[in-house]
Amino acid sequence: MRLQRNRRITPVRLATASAALALILSACGDDGDDESTDDAAQQAAGDDDGDDSDPEEVELRFSWWGSDSRHEETQEIIDLFEEEHPHISIVPDFTDWGSYWDRLATSTAGGDAPDIMTQEERYMTDYALRDQLLDLNEVSDVLDLSEIDELALGGGEIDGGLYAVATGVNAFTVVANTQVFDDAGVDLPDDTAWTWDDFYDIVGEIAENSDAYGLQPEGSNEAGLKVYARQRGEALYDADGSFGFSPQTLAGFWQGLLDAVEAGHAPDATEVMEFEGPDTSLVATDDGAMGFWWTNQLGALDGVAEGELELLRMPGEFEHQQPGMYLKPAMFYSISSQTEHPEEAAMFVDFLLNDVRAAEIMLTDRGLPANLRVRDEISTLLPETEKQVSDFMAEIAPDLADPPPPPPHGAGEIPDILTRIWEEVLFEQVSPDDGAQQFIDEGSAAIGG
Known part of the structure; x- marks a missing residue:
């Protein structure tokens, strides 16, 4: 069962980059729901000091696997992000589960890894130990993880670094x-x-x-x-x-x-x-x-x-x-260590995790949201079965043991x-x-x- 939602229609992008910059700056006067994302946008665009020069045009590739409905919903989220950050283009790179890992391995080995990639716990350590993932601590000024469920956050920690963050959780x-x-x-x-x-x-x-x-x-x-x-x-x-x-x-x-x-x-x-x-x-x-x-x-x-x-x-x-x-991360978001735009990549991951509008589109398709505030805010939108899952997870959470370490190479x-x-x-x-x-x-x- 899925909740029926009105599809967002992506507006025509602003005609000039200066107008795009004004949109980002004006967003800071909103009610604060997207404050962390807007601050990150200003930092990445270099406009903290009032510089009104055009922000650099950035193209990022985002890879994931899944069903047709997941692809459609993810594209909606990409459109929403691009509306707010017109200088950043997200190129979708998706396939089914069976093809995903061969494609990711080939592109990574060839030096053409996606800037942002979806990871799974059994493969994540292999990529991290081959230095193919960015330590997310390096972009902590852009990527806010303060509201991520602590029972899930440790799943992306390997050898003292944080190489992935959970999209959501399952049991x-x-x-x-x-x-x-x-x-x-x-x-x-x-x-x-x-x-x-x-x-x-x-x-x-x-x-x-x-x-x-x-x-x-x-x-x-x-x-x-x-x-x-x-x-x-x-x-x-x-x-x-x-x-x-x-x-x-x-x-x-x-x-x-x-x-x-x-x-x-x-x-x-x-x-x-x-x-x-x-x-x-x-x-x-x-x-x-x-x-x-x-x-x-x-x-x-x-x-x-x-x-x-x-x-x-x-x-x-x-x-x-x-x-x-235990709470198992449904999947993870990681950033390539080879990306030329780590801050902008972190902005997009921050949007995926922390923006409630993105969660309203995705609901629990990538697991019950790892962000506790977002999880609470979308609870009234969930279809009955997903509400049942949410209530069950809240009931068992106090009794769960610590999550296991990430699987080895x-x-x-x-x-x-x-x-x-x-x-x-x-x-x-x-x-x-x-x-x-x-x-x-x-x-x-x-x-x-």
Whole structure:
């Protein structure tokens, strides 16, 4: 579901650069909502001392991945930024997820990196360690991060520098289909107290009292393993970049899922391989009670499901040493270390993060906004499912553990390794114990651990 908004029509740009400068200066007399952006504009244009010379024409390239709707919304934001800064042109550079990383790697290696790029946590460290990202502390006079959620801000810190800032935040959760629970005569659990044993008991109770499955088993998403390990005082990655969990922990995580499959409480291996994203999932088709999903996927699930969907904490959050859930940056904005215009690039990132008008266009497509003020100001505009996500995130935030460190160099290979070995475990080609050790061996080689 999406909120219908009136499209902004980009006005014809001002005829002269001096008129453009006057527009920037006059904006300082507004109500203060865009004060930081306007100040940055004045600094970058060099007009603090009253110099009325034409500002330098600047062209910046901004890269991102995503759906057609994200591309359209991002272009609206670019148009809005260019209206206020006519001397800066933002060239869009977008593609789908599958093509994005090859394109970014090629352009960066060829010395033609986008000035502003969208990053993901598994690849960000690789780019930072190759000196391809700007330390954002160098543009702190332009880029205001004072209102960014502290639980998300640390996700962009690597070796003492800040190389990326979160666009927004998500959490990995259990999504429950309340219609399936009702049909089975089972009450929703108290997610502030349930354990992993409780979770699998409910999975079985659902399956034995209805025509639906209790669970869609998912053992290849590293987020689930990360939460499970953190609850036990371990981690997917330690601060030094090596694996921080035991093979027994991974084997135990997989064993619970396999037990549900073997008992008929979850679909078998062949059925599991047929699921392709939220649209075809058991929760979305009302054929299953629960599944593991990111909070920003609730809208896609809800758009298909007939039953009402409920977000729940992961089981075991208060069972062991600490909570395992955390706020994960949905994605990041970074600036190329090779950009010829770092201040203007920082102005645009500041606009993306801190201008409420940009957030009114994007809403939660890049995660629940990382800027706490902006998050609050757009709350009344959110469609029902996104409002549900916002309320859930506010509810769980006080109970969350500190976010994990950024993944190490080579972490981009881990999802493929984990998926391949999980499928071998699921099809009983290898035991959970042997598969866990195989994953640690192969994964350690990939990350140099």
